Amino acid sequence: MFTDKGNWIVPAQRAIWVPANIGHEMHMHGAVTMLNTFIEHESAMLAALPPYCQVYGVSALLRHLFDAMLALPNGMSARRARLESILLDELSGMPRLPLSVPLPQDPRLSKACRRMLDAPTQTISIDAMAKLANMSRRAFTRLFREATGVSFVVWRQQVCVLEALSRLSQGGSVKDVSADLGYSSTSAFSATFKLLLGDAPVRYLARYRELTLSSDASS
Known part of the structure; x- marks a missing residue:
């Protein structure tokens, strides 16, 4: 992934955080399935996500939480709210990976x-x-x-x-x-x-x- 400030490599089973309003360009090699998750500003702050792009490791729990969220029907529910809360907590502990160059x-x-x-x-x-x-x-x-x-x-x-x-x-x-x-x-x-x-x-x-x-x- 490219922005005007750097270049990031995102291997399979990893994640990249891209803050709002940052123009970016993605180049993909081979067959790729990508899951996009949009996080509101307040939630991003709760998850301690930085104001810059960053590659992260993804835990097994985080992958299962995303799967559970995808399986939910549209609309807000008590279960969705609970899953979102756990997901944000897990996001805050993701390890940062040194996979970028300025x-x-x-x-x-x-x-x-x-x-x-x-x-x-x-x-x-x-x-x-x-x-x-x-x-x-x-x-x-x-x-x-x-x-x-x-x-x-x-x-x-x-x-x-x-x-x-x-x-x-x-x-x-x-x-x-x-x-x-x-x-x-x-x-x-x-x-x-x-x-x-x-x-x-x-x-x-x-x-x-x-x-x-x-x-x-x-x-």
Whole structure:
């Protein structure tokens, strides 16, 4: 998902919160079933949802609550009110996932970053990005950190790892994905992946697939 402030990756069995009045664009890979839930401002505050986009983990209880809400007939009822109250309480405890990269507001930086997002690669240099932004290297590095809060090198790592996560989730191999994204070796890619997401790619995907299978079995 894209907004003018960043890029978010939302794997299967995860959720993304998009506050009201935020323009956004979604790109989906493969067959996707998506559940949209609209939450009023007061309810969003009760659930401690932030004023910015955020990817969350989804508990088994939360999935069952959504299923129960969908099964209810239209119209307000005492049961619906009780389910909504529990659902909002469960939303407030969802774990936040680091699956986004910021997008600078400066038009020159934004243009260069969007080029990078269109074709992520670990091999693009600071000098190449500065040239795309029509800036000197010094001006680019200074303005980039001011705009995003991180260095370009860190931002590039985030972009590549999130792109890798998307491709791996669709069945790509660690070897092929790491090579496509310009890493010198699968071990270098795995080290960066673990640094940002807390687990090596194979273990991360094993947990992800286990969650997906358990969710499908309980549906």
